[in-house]
Amino acid sequence: MPVTLSVDHVRKTATATAIGPIAIGDVREHLDAERIRGGLPYREFIDATRATAVLSVTGAHREAEVFNLVLGGTKGFIAGDFLVRSKPPAPEPRPAGATVGPTFP
Secondary structure (H helix, E strand, O other): OOEEEEEEOOOOEEEEEEEEEEOHHHHHHHHHHHHHOOOOOOEEEEEEEEEEEOOOOOOOOOOOOOOOOEOOOOOEEEEOOEEEEOEOOOOOOOOOOOOOOOOOO
16 A cells, blocks of 8 residues: 555554555545544644655536535545545635736736
């Protein structure tokens, strides 16, 4: 498994290191291991600087209701079988004619 886990019950912390390609199955295995080892309620430090996300897109071939969660910023979490992120709050509307970013002559 490309995610290693260390749980310190004295300090009440969990430390995870992810190396290489990481898919949703690896995240599920990590969470299962963390639950079994009693680390889920602890603060977790994650080093994923040497990891790469493996993502694939599969058509659902059906219509489904979509929800936008506004949690005060972009947060990642597991929802069902999906690794998802929340939608940040919408920016304030810009006045007509306003530009975005730097302008160049």
